[in-house]
Amino acid sequence: MAAQQKDSLVASKKERKVVPFTEGLSSIDTLAKEVDPVEQMELMASDTIINDDAMALLAEGKAGKYNLQDHTEAARLDSLWMKELYEYASSFDEMYDEVSNLVIDQKNPLNEEEEELYVYDLPTDSLKARLHKLNQKTPFNVAYNPSLESVIKSFLIRKRGLMERMLTASQFYFPLFEQQFDNYDIPLEMKYLSIVESALNPRARSRVGATGLWQFMYGTGRQYKLDVSSYVDERSDPIKSTEAACQFLSKLYDIYEDWDLALAAYNSGPGNVNKAIRRSGGYKNYWNLRSYLPRETAGYVPAFLATMYIFEYAKEHDLKYIKVERPYFETDTVHVKSLITFEQVSDLTGVGLEELKILNPSYKLNVIPYIEGKENTLRLPKRAIGKFVSNEEAIYAHVKKELESKESPLPQLVKAAEENRIRYKVRSGDYLGRIAERYGVGVSQLKRWNGLRSNNLRIGQRLTIFPRRMPRTATASTEGEASSTGGGTLGAKVHTVRSGDSLWTISKKYPGISVENLREWNGISGSNLIPGTKLKLCDCSS
Numbered sequence: 001m002a003a004q005q006k007d008s009l010v011a012s013k014k015e016r017k018v019v020p021f022t023e024g025l026s027s028i029d030t031l032a033k034e035v036d037p038v039e040q041m042e043l044m045a046s047d048t049i050i051n052d053d054a055m056a057l058l059a060e061g062k063a064g065k066y067n068l069q070d071h072t073e074a075a076r077l078d079s080l081w082m083k084e085l086y087e088y089a090s091s092f093d094e095m096y097d098e099v100s101n102l103v104i105d106q107k108n109p110l111n112e113e114e115e116e117l118y119v120y121d122l123p124t125d126s127l128k129a130r131l132h133k134l135n136q137k138t139p140f141n142v143a144y145n146p147s148l149e150s151v152i153k154s155f156l157i158r159k160r161g162l163m164e165r166m167l168t169a170s171q172f173y174f175p176l177f178e179q180q181f182d183n184y185d186i187p188l189e190m191k192y193l194s195i196v197e198s199a200l201n202p203r204a205r206s207r208v209g210a211t212g213l214w215q216f217m218y219g220t221g222r223q224y225k226l227d228v229s230s231y232v233d234e235r236s237d238p239i240k241s242t243e244a245a246c247q248f249l250s251k252l253y254d255i256y257e258d259w260d261l262a263l264a265a266y267n268s269g270p271g272n273v274n275k276a277i278r279r280s281g282g283y284k285n286y287w288n289l290r291s292y293l294p295r296e297t298a299g300y301v302p303a304f305l306a307t308m309y310i311f312e313y314a315k316e317h318d319l320k321y322i323k324v325e326r327p328y329f330e331t332d333t334v335h336v337k338s339l340i341t342f343e344q345v346s347d348l349t350g351v352g353l354e355e356l357k358i359l360n361p362s363y364k365l366n367v368i369p370y371i372e373g374k375e376n377t378l379r380l381p382k383r384a385i386g387k388f389v390s391n392e393e394a395i396y397a398h399v400k401k402e403l404e405s406k407e408s409p410l411p412q413l414v415k416a417a418e419e420n421r422i423r424y425k426v427r428s429g430d431y432l433g434r435i436a437e438r439y440g441v442g443v444s445q446l447k448r449w450n451g452l453r454s455n456n457l458r459i460g461q462r463l464t465i466f467p468r469r470m471p472r473t474a475t476a477s478t479e480g481e482a483s484s485t486g487g488g489t490l491g492a493k494v495h496t497v498r499s500g501d502s503l504w505t506i507s508k509k510y511p512g513i514s515v516e517n518l519r520e521w522n523g524i525s526g527s528n529l530i531p532g533t534k535l536k537l538c539d540c541s542s
Contacts, residue, residue: 214245
Protein backbone atom coordinates (compact mmCIF):
# COMPACT_ATOMS: atom_id res chain seq x y z
CA MET A 1 0.00 0.00 0.00
CA ALA A 2 2.80 2.42 0.88
CA ALA A 3 4.54 1.71 -2.41
CA GLN A 4 1.32 2.32 -4.34
CA GLN A 5 0.79 5.61 -2.57
CA LYS A 6 4.37 6.60 -3.35
CA ASP A 7 3.94 5.77 -7.03
CA SER A 8 0.69 7.70 -7.12
CA LEU A 9 2.31 10.78 -5.64
CA VAL A 10 5.21 10.61 -8.09
CA ALA A 11 2.90 10.19 -11.04
CA SER A 12 0.83 13.18 -10.03
CA LYS A 13 3.98 15.32 -10.04
CA LYS A 14 5.60 14.01 -13.18
CA GLU A 15 4.95 17.23 -15.06
CA ARG A 16 6.40 19.48 -12.37
CA LYS A 17 10.01 20.42 -13.05
CA VAL A 18 12.33 22.32 -10.79
CA VAL A 19 15.11 24.73 -11.65
CA PRO A 20 18.30 25.38 -9.75
CA PHE A 21 19.00 28.97 -8.79
CA THR A 22 21.76 29.00 -11.36
CA GLU A 23 19.47 28.50 -14.34
CA GLY A 24 16.59 30.82 -13.46
CA LEU A 25 14.97 33.17 -15.94
CA SER A 26 12.51 35.47 -14.21
CA SER A 27 10.34 35.92 -17.31
CA ILE A 28 8.62 32.54 -16.89
CA ASP A 29 6.89 30.87 -13.98
CA THR A 30 8.27 27.35 -14.29
CA LEU A 31 11.70 26.32 -15.50
CA ALA A 32 13.07 22.93 -16.43
CA LYS A 33 16.25 21.18 -15.38
CA GLU A 34 17.79 18.03 -16.72
CA VAL A 35 18.81 15.69 -13.91
CA ASP A 36 20.70 12.44 -13.88
CA PRO A 37 18.98 9.23 -12.70
CA VAL A 38 20.39 9.45 -9.19
CA GLU A 39 19.18 13.03 -8.76
CA GLN A 40 15.80 12.06 -10.19
CA MET A 41 15.45 9.29 -7.62
CA GLU A 42 16.31 11.73 -4.85
CA LEU A 43 13.72 14.18 -6.12
CA MET A 44 11.10 11.44 -6.30
CA ALA A 45 11.92 10.31 -2.81
CA SER A 46 11.59 13.82 -1.44
CA ASP A 47 8.29 14.31 -3.26
CA THR A 48 6.80 11.38 -1.35
CA ILE A 49 7.33 13.30 1.88
CA ILE A 50 6.24 16.81 0.97
CA ASN A 51 2.51 17.37 1.22
CA ASP A 52 1.28 19.73 -1.50
CA ASP A 53 -2.41 19.45 -0.69
CA ALA A 54 -4.34 22.71 -0.71
CA MET A 55 -3.77 24.52 2.54
CA ALA A 56 -6.38 25.93 4.81
CA LEU A 57 -5.57 29.54 5.64
CA LEU A 58 -6.35 29.10 9.29
CA ALA A 59 -3.95 30.26 11.97
CA GLU A 60 -3.13 27.69 14.62
CA GLY A 61 -3.67 29.27 18.01
CA LYS A 62 -1.73 32.39 18.94
CA ALA A 63 1.34 31.40 16.98
CA GLY A 64 -0.15 32.74 13.77
CA LYS A 65 1.45 29.97 11.73
CA TYR A 66 -0.21 27.95 9.00
CA ASN A 67 -0.48 24.21 8.65
CA LEU A 68 2.01 23.65 5.81
CA GLN A 69 4.23 20.60 6.01
CA ASP A 70 7.86 20.23 4.97
CA HIS A 71 10.63 17.67 5.22
CA THR A 72 12.03 18.51 8.67
CA GLU A 73 15.68 17.63 8.06
CA ALA A 74 15.81 19.34 4.63
CA ALA A 75 14.23 22.47 6.09
CA ARG A 76 16.79 22.47 8.90
CA LEU A 77 19.71 22.20 6.48
CA ASP A 78 18.30 24.90 4.19
CA SER A 79 17.80 27.19 7.17
CA LEU A 80 21.38 26.72 8.38
CA TRP A 81 22.80 27.41 4.91
CA MET A 82 20.68 30.52 4.40
CA LYS A 83 21.74 31.75 7.83
CA GLU A 84 25.37 31.46 6.72
CA LEU A 85 24.72 33.50 3.56
CA TYR A 86 22.70 36.10 5.45
CA GLU A 87 25.42 36.63 8.04
CA TYR A 88 28.14 36.89 5.39
CA ALA A 89 26.52 40.10 4.10
CA SER A 90 28.71 42.05 6.55
CA SER A 91 31.83 40.96 4.63
CA PHE A 92 31.27 43.68 2.02
CA ASP A 93 32.57 46.53 4.18
CA GLU A 94 35.70 44.54 5.02
CA MET A 95 36.48 43.77 1.38
CA TYR A 96 35.57 47.28 0.19
CA ASP A 97 37.95 48.88 2.70
CA GLU A 98 40.70 46.39 1.88
CA VAL A 99 40.61 47.05 -1.88
CA SER A 100 40.12 50.81 -1.49
CA ASN A 101 43.09 51.16 0.87
CA LEU A 102 45.34 48.47 -0.56
CA VAL A 103 48.97 49.51 -0.35
CA ILE A 104 51.06 48.02 -3.15
CA ASP A 105 54.82 48.40 -3.10
CA GLN A 106 57.92 46.41 -3.82
CA LYS A 107 58.27 45.14 -0.26
CA ASN A 108 56.48 42.43 1.65
CA PRO A 109 54.04 44.43 3.88
CA LEU A 110 53.96 41.81 6.64
CA ASN A 111 55.76 42.60 9.89
CA GLU A 112 57.71 40.02 11.90
CA GLU A 113 54.77 39.18 14.16
CA GLU A 114 52.51 38.57 11.17
CA GLU A 115 55.16 36.46 9.47
CA GLU A 116 55.23 34.19 12.51
CA LEU A 117 51.47 33.73 12.25
CA TYR A 118 51.86 32.55 8.69
CA VAL A 119 52.35 28.86 9.46
CA TYR A 120 51.96 27.72 5.88
CA ASP A 121 54.98 29.28 4.27
CA LEU A 122 54.79 30.48 0.69
CA PRO A 123 58.27 30.55 -0.86
CA THR A 124 58.60 32.94 -3.77
CA ASP A 125 59.69 30.12 -6.08
CA SER A 126 56.53 28.13 -5.28
CA LEU A 127 54.38 31.20 -5.87
CA LYS A 128 56.06 31.85 -9.22
CA ALA A 129 55.42 28.26 -10.32
CA ARG A 130 51.76 28.39 -9.32
CA LEU A 131 51.16 31.75 -10.99
CA HIS A 132 52.81 30.43 -14.15
CA LYS A 133 50.44 27.46 -14.10
CA LEU A 134 47.45 29.79 -13.61
CA ASN A 135 48.62 31.96 -16.48
CA GLN A 136 48.60 28.96 -18.82
CA LYS A 137 44.92 28.28 -18.28
CA THR A 138 43.46 31.79 -18.17
CA PRO A 139 43.46 34.75 -20.60
CA PHE A 140 44.34 37.12 -17.75
CA ASN A 141 47.98 38.18 -17.51
CA VAL A 142 48.95 36.28 -14.37
CA ALA A 143 52.64 37.01 -13.96
CA TYR A 144 54.72 37.15 -10.80
CA ASN A 145 55.82 40.48 -9.42
CA PRO A 146 56.65 41.55 -5.85
CA SER A 147 53.55 43.72 -5.65
CA LEU A 148 51.22 40.81 -6.39
CA GLU A 149 53.12 38.63 -3.91
CA SER A 150 52.57 41.20 -1.16
CA VAL A 151 48.82 41.33 -1.85
CA ILE A 152 48.50 37.53 -1.86
CA LYS A 153 50.33 37.20 1.46
CA SER A 154 48.31 40.03 2.95
CA PHE A 155 45.06 38.28 1.96
CA LEU A 156 46.29 34.95 3.30
CA ILE A 157 47.07 36.43 6.72
CA ARG A 158 45.14 39.62 7.38
CA LYS A 159 42.05 38.57 5.43
CA ARG A 160 42.23 34.84 5.98
CA GLY A 161 38.85 34.72 7.72
CA LEU A 162 37.24 36.76 4.94
CA MET A 163 38.63 34.42 2.28
CA GLU A 164 37.28 31.39 4.15
CA ARG A 165 33.84 32.98 4.33
CA MET A 166 33.96 33.70 0.62
CA LEU A 167 34.88 30.09 -0.13
CA THR A 168 31.69 29.06 1.64
CA ALA A 169 29.35 31.64 0.11
CA SER A 170 30.74 31.14 -3.42
CA GLN A 171 29.14 27.69 -3.57
CA PHE A 172 25.77 29.41 -3.80
CA TYR A 173 26.57 32.01 -6.48
CA PHE A 174 29.42 30.68 -8.64
CA PRO A 175 27.34 28.12 -10.61
CA LEU A 176 25.10 30.98 -11.77
CA PHE A 177 28.04 33.17 -12.76
CA GLU A 178 29.84 30.40 -14.64
CA GLN A 179 26.76 29.61 -16.71
CA GLN A 180 26.26 33.25 -17.70
CA PHE A 181 29.94 33.84 -18.48
CA ASP A 182 29.99 30.73 -20.63
CA ASN A 183 26.99 32.07 -22.57
CA TYR A 184 28.92 35.27 -23.34
CA ASP A 185 32.28 33.58 -23.93
CA ILE A 186 33.77 35.42 -20.95
CA PRO A 187 36.58 33.73 -18.95
CA LEU A 188 35.00 31.75 -16.13
CA GLU A 189 37.63 33.16 -13.75
CA MET A 190 35.73 36.42 -13.99
CA LYS A 191 33.52 35.02 -11.21
CA TYR A 192 36.22 36.12 -8.74
CA LEU A 193 35.43 39.73 -9.64
CA SER A 194 32.20 39.45 -7.62
CA ILE A 195 34.25 38.87 -4.46
CA VAL A 196 36.38 41.95 -5.02
CA GLU A 197 33.32 44.03 -5.96
CA SER A 198 30.75 43.01 -3.35
CA ALA A 199 32.04 40.12 -1.21
CA LEU A 200 29.06 38.21 -2.65
CA ASN A 201 26.48 40.45 -1.00
CA PRO A 202 23.64 41.15 -3.49
CA ARG A 203 22.45 44.09 -1.39
CA ALA A 204 25.90 45.65 -0.98
CA ARG A 205 26.00 49.40 -1.46
CA SER A 206 29.24 51.36 -1.69
CA ARG A 207 29.88 54.86 -0.34
CA VAL A 208 29.27 56.32 -3.79
CA GLY A 209 26.02 54.41 -4.41
CA ALA A 210 27.24 51.43 -6.47
CA THR A 211 24.90 48.54 -5.68
CA GLY A 212 24.63 44.78 -5.94
CA LEU A 213 26.89 41.81 -6.61
CA TRP A 214 28.51 43.64 -9.54
CA GLN A 215 28.36 47.16 -8.04
CA PHE A 216 26.52 49.02 -10.77
CA MET A 217 26.09 52.76 -10.46
CA TYR A 218 22.56 54.04 -11.09
CA GLY A 219 23.26 55.31 -14.62
CA THR A 220 25.14 52.21 -15.75
CA GLY A 221 22.40 49.99 -14.33
CA ARG A 222 19.73 51.85 -16.28
CA GLN A 223 21.92 51.70 -19.39
CA TYR A 224 21.75 47.91 -19.17
CA LYS A 225 18.01 47.94 -18.48
CA LEU A 226 18.17 47.26 -14.74
CA ASP A 227 15.05 48.74 -13.18
CA VAL A 228 15.54 50.95 -10.13
CA SER A 229 12.41 52.26 -8.43
CA SER A 230 10.98 52.85 -4.97
CA TYR A 231 10.26 49.15 -4.51
CA VAL A 232 12.75 47.38 -6.77
CA ASP A 233 16.48 47.60 -7.47
CA GLU A 234 17.39 45.04 -10.11
CA ARG A 235 21.08 45.82 -9.56
CA SER A 236 20.59 43.49 -6.57
CA ASP A 237 18.97 40.73 -8.63
CA PRO A 238 21.67 38.03 -9.07
CA ILE A 239 20.38 36.82 -12.43
CA LYS A 240 19.58 40.16 -14.08
CA SER A 241 22.66 41.95 -12.72
CA THR A 242 24.94 39.12 -13.85
CA GLU A 243 23.45 39.35 -17.33
CA ALA A 244 24.13 43.10 -17.33
CA ALA A 245 27.70 42.54 -16.06
CA CYS A 246 28.29 40.11 -18.93
CA GLN A 247 27.10 42.68 -21.46
CA PHE A 248 29.21 45.45 -19.93
CA LEU A 249 32.37 43.32 -19.68
CA SER A 250 31.91 42.08 -23.26
CA LYS A 251 31.74 45.66 -24.55
CA LEU A 252 34.84 46.64 -22.57
CA TYR A 253 36.77 43.69 -23.99
CA ASP A 254 35.67 44.64 -27.51
CA ILE A 255 37.26 48.05 -26.88
CA TYR A 256 40.55 47.01 -25.24
CA GLU A 257 40.96 43.40 -26.40
CA ASP A 258 42.60 42.75 -23.02
CA TRP A 259 40.83 41.37 -19.97
CA ASP A 260 43.10 43.15 -17.48
CA LEU A 261 42.25 46.53 -19.00
CA ALA A 262 38.58 45.52 -19.20
CA LEU A 263 38.72 44.93 -15.44
CA ALA A 264 40.38 48.30 -14.84
CA ALA A 265 37.76 50.04 -17.00
CA TYR A 266 34.96 48.21 -15.18
CA ASN A 267 36.20 49.69 -11.92
CA SER A 268 37.25 53.22 -12.85
CA GLY A 269 35.53 53.78 -16.20
CA PRO A 270 37.03 53.73 -19.71
CA GLY A 271 37.86 57.44 -19.45
CA ASN A 272 40.38 56.91 -16.65
CA VAL A 273 41.97 53.96 -18.43
CA ASN A 274 42.31 55.99 -21.62
CA LYS A 275 43.94 58.83 -19.68
CA ALA A 276 46.38 56.37 -18.12
CA ILE A 277 47.30 55.04 -21.57
CA ARG A 278 48.03 58.59 -22.74
CA ARG A 279 50.05 59.51 -19.64
CA SER A 280 52.10 56.33 -19.88
CA GLY A 281 53.12 57.14 -23.43
CA GLY A 282 50.87 54.57 -25.07
CA TYR A 283 51.42 51.45 -22.95
CA LYS A 284 48.51 48.99 -22.83
CA ASN A 285 49.81 46.50 -20.27
CA TYR A 286 48.01 46.93 -16.95
CA TRP A 287 51.19 46.80 -14.85
CA ASN A 288 52.74 49.57 -16.95
CA LEU A 289 49.59 51.69 -16.50
CA ARG A 290 48.99 51.02 -12.84
CA SER A 291 50.80 54.09 -11.49
CA TYR A 292 48.67 56.33 -13.74
CA LEU A 293 45.32 54.89 -12.62
CA PRO A 294 43.20 56.05 -9.66
CA ARG A 295 44.45 54.65 -6.37
CA GLU A 296 41.53 52.24 -5.91
CA THR A 297 41.94 50.85 -9.41
CA ALA A 298 45.69 50.44 -8.88
CA GLY A 299 44.87 47.84 -6.22
CA TYR A 300 41.82 46.45 -7.99
CA VAL A 301 43.40 44.05 -10.51
CA PRO A 302 46.02 42.78 -8.00
CA ALA A 303 43.15 42.09 -5.56
CA PHE A 304 41.34 40.17 -8.31
CA LEU A 305 44.44 38.12 -9.19
CA ALA A 306 45.19 37.47 -5.51
CA THR A 307 41.62 36.24 -4.98
CA MET A 308 41.93 33.97 -8.03
CA TYR A 309 45.17 32.50 -6.67
CA ILE A 310 43.73 31.92 -3.20
CA PHE A 311 40.64 30.16 -4.53
CA GLU A 312 42.66 27.99 -6.89
CA TYR A 313 45.14 27.02 -4.16
CA ALA A 314 42.86 27.08 -1.10
CA LYS A 315 43.70 23.49 -0.23
CA GLU A 316 47.45 24.12 -0.34
CA HIS A 317 47.03 26.96 2.16
CA ASP A 318 44.72 24.93 4.42
CA LEU A 319 41.86 27.41 4.13
CA LYS A 320 38.81 26.11 6.00
CA TYR A 321 35.26 26.54 4.79
CA ILE A 322 31.85 24.91 5.13
CA LYS A 323 31.40 22.32 2.41
CA VAL A 324 27.85 22.32 1.09
CA GLU A 325 26.65 19.02 -0.33
CA ARG A 326 24.07 20.83 -2.44
CA PRO A 327 25.89 23.83 -3.93
CA TYR A 328 22.66 25.48 -4.99
CA PHE A 329 19.02 25.31 -4.08
CA GLU A 330 16.29 24.05 -6.34
CA THR A 331 13.95 26.99 -6.73
CA ASP A 332 11.14 28.19 -8.91
CA THR A 333 9.46 31.51 -9.58
CA VAL A 334 5.88 32.69 -9.67
CA HIS A 335 4.53 36.02 -10.95
CA VAL A 336 2.77 37.86 -8.14
CA LYS A 337 -0.79 38.96 -8.80
CA SER A 338 -1.06 41.30 -5.84
CA LEU A 339 1.21 43.32 -3.61
CA ILE A 340 2.59 41.00 -0.94
CA THR A 341 5.17 41.42 1.81
CA PHE A 342 8.00 39.08 2.73
CA GLU A 343 6.48 38.76 6.18
CA GLN A 344 3.20 37.54 4.70
CA VAL A 345 4.98 35.09 2.40
CA SER A 346 6.97 33.80 5.35
CA ASP A 347 3.87 33.33 7.50
CA LEU A 348 1.96 31.56 4.73
CA THR A 349 4.70 29.28 3.40
CA GLY A 350 6.98 28.77 6.37
CA VAL A 351 10.02 30.07 4.45
CA GLY A 352 12.20 32.16 6.78
CA LEU A 353 12.62 35.90 6.24
CA GLU A 354 16.39 35.53 5.86
CA GLU A 355 15.90 32.94 3.13
CA LEU A 356 13.39 35.15 1.31
CA LYS A 357 15.83 38.05 1.41
CA ILE A 358 18.61 35.88 -0.05
CA LEU A 359 16.40 34.51 -2.82
CA ASN A 360 14.71 37.86 -3.60
CA PRO A 361 17.36 40.53 -2.89
CA SER A 362 16.15 43.06 -5.47
CA TYR A 363 13.08 44.08 -3.42
CA LYS A 364 14.32 47.05 -1.44
CA LEU A 365 11.63 47.23 1.24
CA ASN A 366 10.91 43.51 1.58
CA VAL A 367 7.73 44.09 -0.39
CA ILE A 368 6.90 42.63 -3.81
CA PRO A 369 4.73 45.16 -5.64
CA TYR A 370 2.07 44.42 -8.20
CA ILE A 371 2.19 46.81 -11.16
CA GLU A 372 -0.14 46.44 -14.14
CA GLY A 373 1.81 45.47 -17.25
CA LYS A 374 4.98 44.57 -15.34
CA GLU A 375 5.96 41.11 -14.18
CA ASN A 376 7.42 40.94 -10.68
CA THR A 377 8.39 37.48 -9.53
CA LEU A 378 8.67 35.77 -6.19
CA ARG A 379 11.40 33.13 -5.97
CA LEU A 380 10.77 30.31 -3.51
CA PRO A 381 12.40 26.99 -2.65
CA LYS A 382 10.90 23.96 -4.39
CA ARG A 383 9.43 22.76 -1.13
CA ALA A 384 7.21 25.88 -0.95
CA ILE A 385 6.40 26.77 -4.56
CA GLY A 386 3.76 24.05 -5.00
CA LYS A 387 1.89 25.15 -1.91
CA PHE A 388 1.93 28.77 -3.04
CA VAL A 389 0.72 28.06 -6.59
CA SER A 390 -1.97 25.63 -5.42
CA ASN A 391 -3.41 28.21 -3.06
CA GLU A 392 -2.92 31.51 -4.87
CA GLU A 393 -6.54 32.57 -4.77
CA ALA A 394 -6.80 31.99 -1.04
CA ILE A 395 -3.41 33.63 -0.42
CA TYR A 396 -4.26 36.84 -2.28
CA ALA A 397 -7.66 37.05 -0.60
CA HIS A 398 -5.92 36.69 2.75
CA VAL A 399 -3.31 39.32 1.86
CA LYS A 400 -5.96 41.77 0.67
CA LYS A 401 -7.98 41.33 3.84
CA GLU A 402 -4.90 41.81 5.99
CA LEU A 403 -3.83 44.99 4.19
CA GLU A 404 -7.32 46.47 4.29
CA SER A 405 -7.52 45.82 8.01
CA LYS A 406 -4.56 48.09 8.66
CA GLU A 407 -5.03 51.75 9.51
CA SER A 408 -3.21 52.78 6.33
CA PRO A 409 -2.67 50.53 3.29
CA LEU A 410 0.94 49.48 2.87
CA PRO A 411 1.42 51.00 -0.62
CA GLN A 412 0.54 54.46 0.70
CA LEU A 413 2.89 54.06 3.65
CA VAL A 414 5.73 53.04 1.39
CA LYS A 415 5.01 55.86 -1.05
CA ALA A 416 5.02 58.40 1.77
CA ALA A 417 8.30 57.06 3.07
CA GLU A 418 9.91 57.13 -0.38
CA GLU A 419 8.89 60.74 -0.97
CA ASN A 420 10.70 61.75 2.21
CA ARG A 421 13.78 59.58 1.88
CA ILE A 422 17.05 61.26 2.81
CA ARG A 423 20.73 60.36 2.50
CA TYR A 424 22.51 60.99 5.79
CA LYS A 425 26.28 61.43 6.09
CA VAL A 426 27.73 59.93 9.27
CA ARG A 427 29.55 62.49 11.42
CA SER A 428 32.03 62.16 14.25
CA GLY A 429 30.24 60.97 17.40
CA ASP A 430 27.33 59.39 15.51
CA TYR A 431 26.08 55.92 16.33
CA LEU A 432 23.02 54.01 15.12
CA GLY A 433 20.95 54.59 18.26
CA ARG A 434 21.53 58.34 18.15
CA ILE A 435 20.66 58.60 14.45
CA ALA A 436 17.59 56.41 14.88
CA GLU A 437 16.29 58.55 17.75
CA ARG A 438 16.94 61.74 15.77
CA TYR A 439 14.71 60.61 12.90
CA GLY A 440 12.13 58.64 14.87
CA VAL A 441 13.02 55.22 13.48
CA GLY A 442 14.38 51.98 14.88
CA VAL A 443 17.98 50.77 14.83
CA SER A 444 16.80 47.57 13.15
CA GLN A 445 15.19 49.65 10.40
CA LEU A 446 18.39 51.59 9.79
CA LYS A 447 20.33 48.34 9.51
CA ARG A 448 17.79 46.80 7.13
CA TRP A 449 17.57 49.85 4.85
CA ASN A 450 21.35 49.98 4.53
CA GLY A 451 22.24 46.29 4.56
CA LEU A 452 24.18 46.65 7.83
CA ARG A 453 25.05 43.48 9.70
CA SER A 454 26.75 45.21 12.63
CA ASN A 455 26.42 48.48 14.56
CA ASN A 456 29.73 49.86 13.32
CA LEU A 457 29.70 53.11 11.35
CA ARG A 458 32.42 55.02 9.50
CA ILE A 459 32.71 58.80 9.43
CA GLY A 460 31.59 59.89 5.98
CA GLN A 461 29.46 56.78 5.42
CA ARG A 462 26.11 57.44 3.68
CA LEU A 463 22.91 56.07 5.18
CA THR A 464 19.49 55.88 3.54
CA ILE A 465 16.76 56.90 6.01
CA PHE A 466 12.96 57.02 5.71
CA PRO A 467 12.31 59.42 8.61
CA ARG A 468 9.15 59.50 10.67
CA ARG A 469 10.17 62.93 11.89
CA MET A 470 12.90 65.44 11.13
CA PRO A 471 15.19 67.05 13.74
CA ARG A 472 13.85 70.27 15.18
CA THR A 473 16.45 72.37 13.39
CA ALA A 474 15.09 71.09 10.09
CA THR A 475 11.38 71.29 10.84
CA ALA A 476 11.21 74.87 11.98
CA SER A 477 10.63 77.44 9.24
CA THR A 478 12.11 80.83 10.04
CA GLU A 479 11.34 84.14 8.38
CA GLY A 480 10.19 82.50 5.19
CA GLU A 481 13.43 80.62 4.66
CA ALA A 482 11.63 77.32 4.32
CA SER A 483 8.02 76.39 3.80
CA SER A 484 6.53 72.97 4.32
CA THR A 485 4.40 71.60 1.53
CA GLY A 486 3.82 68.29 3.25
CA GLY A 487 2.87 69.40 6.75
CA GLY A 488 2.83 67.07 9.75
CA THR A 489 5.96 65.75 11.35
CA LEU A 490 7.98 65.17 8.19
CA GLY A 491 9.23 68.75 8.24
CA ALA A 492 10.31 71.23 5.63
CA LYS A 493 10.26 70.09 2.02
CA VAL A 494 11.18 73.38 0.32
CA HIS A 495 13.83 76.02 0.98
CA THR A 496 13.49 79.48 -0.54
CA VAL A 497 16.90 80.78 -1.57
CA ARG A 498 17.92 84.08 0.00
CA SER A 499 20.77 86.45 -0.83
CA GLY A 500 24.08 84.98 0.36
CA ASP A 501 22.80 81.38 0.35
CA SER A 502 24.95 78.61 -1.10
CA LEU A 503 24.35 74.89 -1.41
CA TRP A 504 26.79 74.35 1.44
CA THR A 505 25.12 76.81 3.84
CA ILE A 506 21.67 75.44 2.97
CA SER A 507 22.79 71.84 3.61
CA LYS A 508 24.07 72.87 7.05
CA LYS A 509 20.61 74.18 8.00
CA TYR A 510 19.02 70.77 7.41
CA PRO A 511 20.84 67.89 9.15
CA GLY A 512 20.98 64.77 7.04
CA ILE A 513 20.86 66.68 3.76
CA SER A 514 24.07 67.04 1.80
CA VAL A 515 25.16 69.25 -1.09
CA GLU A 516 24.97 66.16 -3.30
CA ASN A 517 21.34 65.64 -2.21
CA LEU A 518 20.43 69.21 -3.14
CA ARG A 519 22.09 68.90 -6.56
CA GLU A 520 20.37 65.60 -7.32
CA TRP A 521 16.89 66.55 -6.10
CA ASN A 522 16.90 69.91 -7.91
CA GLY A 523 18.87 69.07 -11.07
CA ILE A 524 21.65 71.55 -10.22
CA SER A 525 25.01 71.18 -11.94
CA GLY A 526 26.69 74.48 -11.00
CA SER A 527 26.91 76.42 -7.75
CA ASN A 528 25.15 79.73 -8.53
CA LEU A 529 21.77 80.17 -6.86
CA ILE A 530 19.16 82.81 -7.71
CA PRO A 531 17.38 84.42 -4.73
CA GLY A 532 13.74 83.42 -4.63
CA THR A 533 14.37 79.96 -6.13
CA LYS A 534 12.62 77.17 -4.27
CA LEU A 535 14.81 74.12 -3.64
CA LYS A 536 13.35 70.71 -2.79
CA LEU A 537 14.64 69.24 0.45
CA CYS A 538 13.61 65.67 -0.29
CA ASP A 539 13.62 63.14 -3.10
CA CYS A 540 10.01 63.99 -3.95
CA SER A 541 8.02 65.22 -6.92
CA SER A 542 6.50 68.24 -5.30
